[in-house]
Amino acid sequence: MSTATPTPSTDETSRRDFLYVATGSVAAVGAVSVAWPLISQMNPDASTLAMASSEIDIGAIPAGQIVTVKWRGKPVFIRHRTADEIKAAQDGDNASMPDPATDKSRVQKPEWLIVIGVCTHLGCIPLGNQGEYNGWFCPCHGSVYDTSGRIRKGPAPRNLDVPPYAFLTDTKVKIG
Amino acid sequence: MHGLSTFEPKNGFVKWLEARLPILSFAHGSFVAYPTPKNLNYWWTFGAILSFMLIAQIITGVVLTMHYTPEATLAFSSVEKIMRDVNWGWLFRYAHANGASMFFLAVYIHMFRGLYYGSYKNPREVLWILGVIIFLLMMATGFMGYVLVWGQMSFWGATVITNLFSAIPIFGNEITTWLWGGYSVDNPTLNRFFALHYLLPFVIFAVVGLHVWALHVTGQNNPDGVEIKDVEKDCVPFTPHATMKDGLGVVVFLLLYCWFIFYVPNYLGDADNYIPANPLKTPPHIVPEWYFLPFYAILRAIPDKLAGVIAMFAAIAVLAFLPWLDKSPVRSAKYRPMYKALFWAFVVVSIGLGYCGAMPAAEPYVTVSRVLSLLYFGFFAILPFLPRWEKTLPVPATIAEAVLAKSGKVEPPKPEPVKAAPAKAPTKSTRLWK
Ligand code: HEM
Ligand code: FES
Numbered sequence: 001m002s003t004a005t006p007t008p009s010t011d012e013t014s015r016r017d018f019l020y021v022a023t024g025s026v027a028a029v030g031a032v033s034v035a036w037p038l039i040s041q042m043n044p045d046a047s048t049l050a051m052a053s054s055e056i057d058i059g060a061i062p063a064g065q066i067v068t069v070k071w072r073g074k075p076v077f078i079r080h081r082t083a084d085e086i087k088a089a090q091d092g093d094n095a096s097m098p099d100p101a102t103d104k105s106r107v108q109k110p111e112w113l114i115v116i117g118v119c120t121h122l123g124c125i126p127l128g129n130q131g132e133y134n135g136w137f138c139p140c141h142g143s144v145y146d147t148s149g150r151i152r153k154g155p156a157p158r159n160l161d162v163p164p165y166a167f168l169t170d171t172k173v174k175i176g
Numbered sequence: 177m178h179g180l181s182t183f184e185p186k187n188g189f190v191k192w193l194e195a196r197l198p199i200l201s202f203a204h205g206s207f208v209a210y211p212t213p214k215n216l217n218y219w220w221t222f223g224a225i226l227s228f229m230l231i232a233q234i235i236t237g238v239v240l241t242m243h244y245t246p247e248a249t250l251a252f253s254s255v256e257k258i259m260r261d262v263n264w265g266w267l268f269r270y271a272h273a274n275g276a277s278m279f280f281l282a283v284y285i286h287m288f289r290g291l292y293y294g295s296y297k298n299p300r301e302v303l304w305i306l307g308v309i310i311f312l313l314m315m316a317t318g319f320m321g322y323v324l325v326w327g328q329m330s331f332w333g334a335t336v337i338t339n340l341f342s343a344i345p346i347f348g349n350e351i352t353t354w355l356w357g358g359y360s361v362d363n364p365t366l367n368r369f370f371a372l373h374y375l376l377p378f379v380i381f382a383v384v385g386l387h388v389w390a391l392h393v394t395g396q397n398n399p400d401g402v403e404i405k406d407v408e409k410d411c412v413p414f415t416p417h418a419t420m421k422d423g424l425g426v427v428v429f430l431l432l433y434c435w436f437i438f439y440v441p442n443y444l445g446d447a448d449n450y451i452p453a454n455p456l457k458t459p460p461h462i463v464p465e466w467y468f469l470p471f472y473a474i475l476r477a478i479p480d481k482l483a484g485v486i487a488m489f490a491a492i493a494v495l496a497f498l499p500w501l502d503k504s505p506v507r508s509a510k511y512r513p514m515y516k517a518l519f520w521a522f523v524v525v526s527i528g529l530g531y532c533g534a535m536p537a538a539e540p541y542v543t544v545s546r547v548l549s550l551l552y553f554g555f556f557a558i559l560p561f562l563p564r565w566e567k568t569l570p571v572p573a574t575i576a577e578a579v580l581a582k583s584g585k586v587e588p589p590k591p592e593p594v595k596a597a598p599a600k601a602p603t604k605s606t607r608l609w610k
Contacts, residue, residue, distance in 0.1 A: 048358045070455075072358075073362050073455060140332075155478075157481045
């Protein structure tokens with residue numbers, strides 16, 4: 001019947017091999033293009049991303065007080081530091097700590113310390129004016145922060161994060 | 177030979193069905209004729225108890241879902257509505273909440289049983305690993321269920337546990353944001369936890385199916401840890417013997433379960449979870465549910481974030497390697513004096529860790545949990561070396577012999593070296609009735 005001599009598959013690449021590889025590749029691309037939306041849908045949605053920045057009037061905060069405001073669903077501490085607290089923070093600059101930073105690098109104005117109020121260990125909210133350094137103490141697993149929000153003791157790996165912010169006037173600050 | 181009795185349908189419909197889907201003979205082979213070792217004790221009823229609890233959780237869970245609202249501003253009040261307004265709502269919620277505790281109590285006993293009698297050894301490695309997977313799935317399910325209430329402990333427990341992933345190098349923060357669907361635990365987190373809390377029990381159900389399948393391939397282990405040699409002499413049929421014994425086990429367990437539901441329904445819970453979630457205030461003392469405490473203690477014992485998280489997961493993962501860590505040819509702790517002592521030390525260490533996990537992160541608990549964490553891992557580290565020092569006791573040759581020796585009908589087995597004794601793949605005769 002047929003005159004074509006069937007080539008015994010040796011190391012020669014056959015049409016069939018090509019079709020297998022091509023089919024496999026298309027299937028792989030298909031699988032990835034389905035997996036991507038499946039994974040990506042779990043990331044923050046547009047409304048969460050669009051969360052506006054917050055403007056806060058800080059004129060009424062007396063020295064020595066910490067005010068907590070909400071930004072991106074997280075608490076932000078605005079601490080009006082007293083002269084003693086500023087001095088304690090600056091004196092601490094040369095102490096050995098897990099995440100060394102000078103007090104100067106963490107504030108725009110020495111009286112105002114603005115940090116995200118989320119413990120860098122596992123996310124609890126530290127308690128103000130507590131702990132060995134009178135900065136913050138995290139009740140969850142005992143992390144101790146100083147009056148510059150730097151981690152001094154306990155399991156937290158990083159200092160309290162400083163959010164992006166700007167002073168609009170002397171009494172108004174915009175976070176975000 | 178087909179096990180201890182055969183399934184011979186007489187009824188016309190049954191014959192018709194058998195020819196098309198042999199489900200009845202399958203059920204008969206698995207739950208009626210299935211040969212169970214004669215020497216099983218009540219620790220072997222926990223498999224049935226666990227199956228019962230899984231069904232109970234699914235039924236009460238579906239009922240709760242009919243009245244629950246998975247939305248951050250409404251979730252807490254919908255749970256309160258279940259408690260106050262829904263007909264019998266309090267019963268279903270207390271049954272579900274305490275059911276989770278009972279489920280974990282049973283699974284811990286079941287696992288310690290396996291540990292004591294060496295049930296993880298050749299040829300039951302896959303059976304054991306499937307069990308570890310079920311345990312992990314249960315932990316994920318229990319954790320997410322607890323979040324659904326959206327009380328203070330729900331919220332802050334969720335925050336602390338999801339933050340564990342932020343310890344992962346480089347991508348940690350991206351992964352946590354992805355898990356949350358936002359920048360903190362919030363409504364998107366609650367929604368996805370609800371979807372997964374509904375899904376995972378059915379995944380558990382499927383893995384339990386595999387677990388039982390693997391069990392029916394290798395056959396059950398037994399208190400003496402010797403394989404079945406002769407089905408007729410060593411075994412009794414599952415029904416009525418195991419059915420009745422399991423039934424009694426379930427009923428006694430139900431008494432305890434009911435005592436919790438009707439007398440102390442909130443004893444195992446945390447009062448803080450009756451306060452609605454407040455993202456701006458952490459409760460002074462965060463504790464997970466009791467069944468997570470030993471692992472939580474290990475997490476807190478280590479002063480480094482990443483190392484703490486690794487140690488915590490390792491404490492569970494190490495269980496999966498047990499079949500290869502324990503090199504003794506003898507299965508049951510009954511015949512392993514050193515292992516037996518070590519086993520009980522391990523039980524005490526685990527309970528001690530649980531106790532430390534419930535205490536505040538202060539001295540002396542920190543030091544104690546460090547020592548106990550070391551001992552916990554020490555147990556697994558010492559197992560491979562144990563056979564070098566341990567002189568095992570003579571193991572009975574067969575289950576029948578063990579049973580007869582116990583009732584004094586036969587001389588106890590003569591001391592003989594037991595080096596190559598059990599740990600063998602199932603012999604031909606034990607495979608016949610699978
Ligand atoms: C493996 C089985 C399961 C376990 C271990 C488990 C565990 C839990 C836990 C610990 C809670 C919190 C209870 C409380 O404090 O009130 C909970 C709540 C809840 N579960 Fe489950 N669950 C399981 C199966 C299911 C299933 C199958 C469903 C639905 C089909 C479900 C639906 C719910 C709902 C709606 C809630 C919130 C209402 C409430 O808190 O009472 N659960 N679950
Ligand atoms: S979350 Fe603050 S110390 Fe763990």
